[in-house]
Amino acid sequence: MLSVEGVSFNYGPHPALREVSLRVEPGEIVCLLGANGAGKTTLMNVISGLARPQQGKVLLAGRELSGLKPSRVVEAGVAQVPEGRQLFAPLSVRENLELGAFSRRSRGERQEVARDMERALAMFPVLAQRLGQPAGTLSGGEQQMLAMARALMARPKVLLMDEPTLGLAPLVTREIFDVIRRLPASGASVLLVEQNALGALSVAQRGYIITSGQIRFSGTSREILGDVLLREAFLGPEKVTAAGEVRR
Template sequence: MTDPQPLLSLRGVSTHYGAIQVLRDIDLEIHAGEVVCLLGGNASGKTTMLKTILGYVVPTRGEVLLDGRRITGLPTQRLVGLGVSMVPENRRLFKRMTVRENLEMGCYLRNDSEEVAKDFERVFALFPRVRQRFGQRAGTLSGGEQQMVAMARALMARPKVLLMDEPSMGLAPVLVEQNFEIIREINEQGTTVFVVEQNATMALSIADRGYVLQTGRIVLSGTAESLLSDQRMRTAYLGEL
């Protein structure tokens, strides 16, 4: 049973870039312990929603709340301290820095060194390859290895909610499956996950619930099971609703 108060929520959020409206009256809830996915095609507004949550973009209407607290427009550094961490699209590692240095950037706001050491061991258990590449420059890793490091870096902040932007992008199908299995395991270890993804089948295979975004509006929402079996989901996802 989920907590009645959402861990993360958007209420009536509309976002503009100048005169162009990108998000329209978004209501979305993520409860502690869930995996929730946001599905949609290119230019549907998915990335703008993440930017709005992270404070890169301030909504023109509505509010973003974390644990019932209004966080709309707070600087990203403050949000990381409050428990929001992100794995960005295309990984965006510091490529000239080592894997170790990238992971240390993930925990730079923390001063609990004993717990940080435990989290290094946690990410090594999730990603054995990260331990093997610990002293190597991040830019020399394969795409799959870079994705592991990006996820490990985000987890080093010990987030309450982990945001993931297109985790399947640029990966071979076998790596996509492995990636989503790791996301499921991260959730089972206690981290709430919000996945923004175009690969609807993979995202819904690990999610509890999902939302479908089309031209800035949520056009469908429900349990992962109900969305997978709903013909309207495919229609909306293909932009025909």
């Protein structure tokens, strides 16, 4: 479905990604693990068309995405839930959701969009009570749910999620992971970037580990979890909190 092939990206003279390759198959949840500054967000931006790779390409079902404007990437079927939510704070919850479906405006899908809105509200009932409220007034967890619901309104084939649980309470974190687990059933494969490695591995089938812009390991979640050395080497010595969060 989504494949990244040999992508390199430099910020000026500083390499941020070096020949990164990864794949996300239909119906799969794949996580990308790594420390701060390892290049995870840069890779998300390259896939979404916000940054142009100096080398390599991004393909969706065989069609090249690299070089397209971000708006075209969304239309092709790759949506992103950016780090820090990035909602349209002064706009209402409803307007945020409507704009999530902006890429579908010319396809005459009015009724489908309306139905998807209902489905999104069923998935995140808390948003249904807040439809008229400015998005900036929601709590952190609610904002994350809105950000996810908004991205799903584009009906993506692949959903990129950048640190969806960052800064959220354990209970909310669990709720978010529950939603992510259900996404493939609704038609979206997921590429999940997380620092919460245990949480991510509990929902993902496979994972990649990235350090200093290079993929160092890839395997099933079980393989990564089972490999103590790998955990020590790439995720650091860890303490696992009661919420299942890994702290280093």
